[in-house]
Amino acid sequence: MNKELLEKYIIGETNEEENSRIKNWLEQDIRNRTEYLKIKDMWDRLPKPLEAPEVDVDRAWENFKFAKEKRVAGVIEVAENKTVMMKWNWWAAAGVLVICSLGFYLFNNSYKQEKNLFSATAVLSDSLPDGSQVTLNKNSEIVYSRTWMSKRRNVKLEKGEVFFDVFKDKEHPFVIKSGKSQITVVGTSFNVRRYEGATEVIVATGLVKVSYSNKEVYLHPKEMITIQDSDTTKVSVKKMPDLFYKYYVDREFVFENTKLERVVELLIKAYDQKIVIDREADKKLLLTATFQQNSLNQILQVISDTFKCKVIIKDSIIHITR
Known part of the structure; x- marks a missing residue:
């Protein structure tokens, strides 16, 4: 598939024939959809140009003439207060500018800080900002930081089931919050499922640390643990009888x-x-x-x-x- 055509599709500049061609291509192979999502994610991260508001030229000219006539008529009256008014106007303008700038920064920063991935009726494969790969089973949702500027790469599993293939980075542990459990890894692959007030963790490769109720458990490949939010006393590590838990990934x-x-x-x-x-x-x-x-x-x-x-x-x- 032509990359330029995919970019046209993302920004909505393709015709019906091209749309049909791209949709067929996406349905042919999950790898095609993965490649498309990577390109789309790059486009989504590009800074968007600010749109200039529409200006009513005639109305603006009339307002300008009215303001000019008013200033001329009242020039004598305001002469004595000119210095005070100029100072007040300058401080008022500066204050408005600071407030607007701060508001824009907070809004823009909060928008960029978190992003959620949600799979509705189909399995979704995507990548996180650090290059880690995730596969969400249907009706699953995770929330993560877009910027990942802290020492830890934090992710929260809101619901459902996700398979993580984590990019190795010893200086920035990968931490997943699920219910009352916290899963910490450096670089490994594992499955996390959230259901009925419980969290289930199954390790495919590497070593995974699971924390709950001031306790820590280390899981090795083919080991699993289930933690109930209401009762953390009945927790034990078990061996997986098979690898069928990855059915939606493979x-x-x-x-x-x-x-x-x-x-x-x-x-x-x-x-x-x-x-x-x-x-x-x-x-x-x-x-x-x-x-x-x-x-x-x-x-x-x-x-x-x-x-x-x-x-x-x-x-x-x-x-x-x-």
Whole structure:
């Protein structure tokens, strides 16, 4: 895709044919969307020119003539107070200028200080100002500092689930706030999920420090921890049985002799559908299959064909039955 064409699209100067071409390109590959978001982010950071307000020339001229006539008519009356008025006008103008400048700085600074990333119905991949990569699962939101001028790179997970691949910088620790938990890293990759008053952390690579209730726990790869906001006494580090937590990052399911019960558990989470296995014995059936960006219907069809079972929908619930 032509970079100049993408830039035209970002500033709204493309025609319908070009818009259609770019949209198709974005849908073809997640890497295309990632590249587009990087270019768009660079454009968003460029300083925007201030727009000059429209001026009514005729009205301005009339106001000028009126003010001039008024000054001429009252020149004798104000002569004695001219020095005082000039001093007052100068200080008043200076005061207004300072107030306006301060207001603009505070507004502009507050706007630049924080930025949020939000994924609605689709997974979103983006980069942070330091080069760290984030992948937000659907209905997830994080807030971070645009400038990152402090000693720490602070991020807050508002809701949902995010996979972080943090750029290594020993002098500026990467800190994530989630509920009553704080995750601190230097350069590593890990998953953080915020749900129902709890925070879950799973480490993919590197070492992660999790702080809660004046306690600290270090997690290694394939280790996880869940911290409840209401009860921090029942906290323990566990080993991850598999890597399926990254399904929304890798956009695929690789099942190798995976119990059908576990498969259904993941499908419920990935597709937001209620699915039940009617027969207890079927929960232990083992599935070996790979799915890459498949629809739920396609996956259920494979399950049905593999185990010679039926898939029916009753009262908005999907049943796997015999």
